[in-house]
Amino acid sequence: MDDKMSIMVVDDEKIVRESLFHWFKKAGHKVDTALSGFEALEKLEKNNYELMFVDIKMPGMNGIELLGKVKTDYPDTIVIIITAYGSITSAINAMKxxxxxxxxxxFKPDLLSLVMQKVVQQKKMATEYNYLRDRLEKINRFENIIGQSSSMEKIFRLIPEVAQTDSSILLTGETGTGKELVAKAIHAKSQRMQKPFITINCGAIPDTLMESELFGHQKGAFTGAVQSRKGFLEVVSGGTLFLDEIGEISQKMQIDLLRVLEEKKITKIGSTDPIDVDFRLISATRRNLENEIAANTFREDFYYRINVINIHIPPLRNRKDDIPLLVDHFLEKYSQEIARKVDRVSGETLEQLKRYHWPGNVRELENAIERAVVLSKSRTLKTTDFSFLQPSPVTRSGALSLNEMERQYILEILKQYGWNITQAAKSLDINRVTLHKKIKRFKLKKDA
Amino acid sequence: MNEKTNRIGILPIGKVPEIVPQSIAAHISGCLDLPAIILPSLKNIAGCYNENRFQYDVGKTLQTLESIKFKDIDKIIGVSTVDLYIPIFAYVFGEAKQGGKAAVVSLYRLEKDTHGKKQPSSIVLERAAKVMLHELGHLYNLFHCADEHCLMHFSGGLQDLDASPLYFCRYCSKYFLDARSKS
Known part of the structure; x- marks a missing residue:
């Protein structure tokens, strides 16, 4: 492990800053200094510091206050308190x-040397701990499916149980909730894990092509069939077939698939010889298939065949507890991928993300984080980095008047921008004067 | 090697036993293959004294040494018997500015053991040589080394200093030779 660290010395006394700066420089560390707690926080916004030496007695913001803020917003940064005004109370305070x-x-030079050895050890242990925690999370949960809410915990418990059977599974849930990830996790935990996992998006393939795609065809079966081709039902042999958007397939295809599921045999187009097939079917839909059955657009017998086990994945707005975990995951993913040091989200922003209704679910959240990471100017994502998110629809309580709708919408935007009139006016596409007039007319107040 | 530009000047500060600068000069020639000459003594560094701490400010001492012009001298090593400090540390054995022109070594804390018992001169001279060579390393822009068996490893106390060797590890040696040839 590299023992060289990125260090910040925070002290209002220039001589102390300089002494420590030169001492750490000699040890080959990357050193920066700040003469106040405010300057230190500004620098922390822009750069990552692994270790900070903070003087307790400073004007404006004292060392203990700075320590509190650092530990809240940058918990991985190690802080050593230095002071000439040492007392047991302040020492206990700092440690607490x-x-x-x-x-x-x-202090004696060898004491600082000992502290540095301890810090290096602490850093090494933290790295090991993070690595092991990540490994454990991947083992206990399922790679790429993130969640700690009770509804997701239930799904995590269900996946290994249903994976051991061969029953057909129907995954339901809104678009972007991660149905395909759950299907992949079931396949990965099943006996079929060494065999193929094939995804077919039923909504993307025209009905006329679907038959040929699924069953395959013999050479000369139709115009353009210049050679024999295996269908997905044959290719997937021994593995798992994932039919996404199953609600989109035609009634004819439903009958054909129903027969395959019952007989476990297929016949290629243009052939008369049936072929044995062995696959596990997982289907997914964002539609309410029971309504489709009632409307006679979906076959009831096929529905019961594919819906032996039903797993419903709740929309993100119903499991807001998962948002911080997902945000951390995507932040880590994109800050590494894009190679930008954006590694945290302010508390206010996290609240904003929790308030948002996420119509596109986890997929929308992922895209939002990626966009914010790309465009962010600091290492902390702020509410303004997510200004592109559409505000939640105003809750209707009976019929709202146009005036009331306007009032609520303006208030929502003002809150979103922390009452920054310029930004709110820009978002509303009106000028600042007009916005001020509207605030006055609607009697909007900051603490409303 | 250009001898003129790599000449090291040993500058005794106040009353320093004659053998100390001689020993230091011998170590510079013997260990680093650099020419070293003993300069006329500097009377004192009274301006660097801190009455509150009863110690001498090493930062001011280095400034004083850097302000003195010596002909054909590349680096200056001050040798003193007074107690030196930097504001955050209770004391220092020696100090140098990274990549700078002057360093200083103090015998004050090298003459006794951790219990205050006076040490034989052979031990004191060896300690002084180690501190001086370490600080000279900094003058040639060497950083502290993670290798405990290297002279550039940081020694915060006498025990560490006594355990430290009188030579650089092979990486620091290479770095030192490169730095010397460039200076």
């Missing part, structure tokens, strides 16, 4: 607030 150690200046 999260300081890793406490130095009373002037």
């Amino acid at each position: 607030t999260g300081a890793s150690d406490y130095l009373l200046k002037p």
Whole structure:
């Protein structure tokens, strides 16, 4: 492990800053200094510091206050408190607030050396801990499916159970909830994991092509069939077939598939010889198939065949507890992928993301984080980085007047931009004067 | 090697036993193959004294040494018997500015063991040589080394200093030779 660290020395005394700066420089560390808690927080916004030496007694914001803020917003940063005004009380205070150690200046050179050894050890342990925690999460959960809400926990428990059977599974849930990921997880946990997993998006393939795609054809079976071709039902042999958007297939195809599921045999187009097939069917839909049955657009017998086990994946707005976890996951993914140091989201932004209704579910959240990471100017994502999100539809309580709708909408936008008139006016596409007039007319208040 | 530009000047500060600068010069020639000459003594560094700490400010001492012009001298090593400090540390054995022109070594804390017992001069001279060579390493822009068996490894106390060797590890040696040829 590389022992060289990125260090910030925060002290209002220039001589102390310089002494420590030169000492750490000699040890080959990357060192920066700040003369106040405010300057330190500004620098933390832009760069990552692994270790901070913070003086307790500083004007404006004292060391303990700074320590508290650092431990809240940047918990991975190790903080060592230094002071000439050492007392047991302030030492206990600092340690309780999260300081890793406490130095009373002037200290012996070997003491600083010992502290540095301890810090290196602590950093090494934290790296190991994070690595093991990630591994454990991947083992306990399922790679790429993130969630800690009770509804997701239920799904995590269900996946290994249903994976051991061969029963058909129907996954229901809105678009973007991760139905395909659940299907892949079931396949990965099943006996069929070494065999193919094939996804067919039924909504994307025209009905005329679907038959040939699924069953395959013999050479000369129809115009253009210049050679024999295996269908997906044959190719998937031994594996799992995932039919996404199953609600989109025609009634004829429903009958054909129903027969395949009952007989476990297919006949290629243009052939008379049936072929044995062995696959596990997982289907998915965002539609309410029972309504489709009632409307006679979906066959009831086929529905019961594909819906032996039903797993419903709830929309993101119903499992808001998962949002912080998902945000962390996508932030890590995209800050690595895009190679930008954006590794945190402010508390206010997280609340904004939790409030948003996420019509596109996890997929929309992922895209939103990727966009925000690409465009962000600092390492912390702020509410303004998500200004592109459409505000939640105003809750209707009976019929709202146009005036009331306008009032609620303006208030929502103002809150979204933290009452920044310029940004809110820009978002509403009106000028600032007009916005001020509307605020006055609707008697809008900041704490409303 | 250009001897003129790589000449090291040993500058005794105040009353320093004659053998100390001689030993230091011998170590510079012997260990680093650099020419070293002993300069006329500097009377004192009274302006660097801190009355509150009863110690001498090493930062001011280095500034004083850097302000003195010596002909054909590339780096200056001050040798003193006074107690030196930097504001955050209780004391220092020696100090140098990274990549700078001057360093200083103090015998004050090298003459006794951790219990305050006076040490034989052979031990004191060896300690002084180690501190001086370490600081000279910094003058040639060497950083602290993670290898405990290297002179550039940080020694915060006498025990560490006594355990430290009188030579650089092979990486620091290489770096030192490169830096010396460029200076």
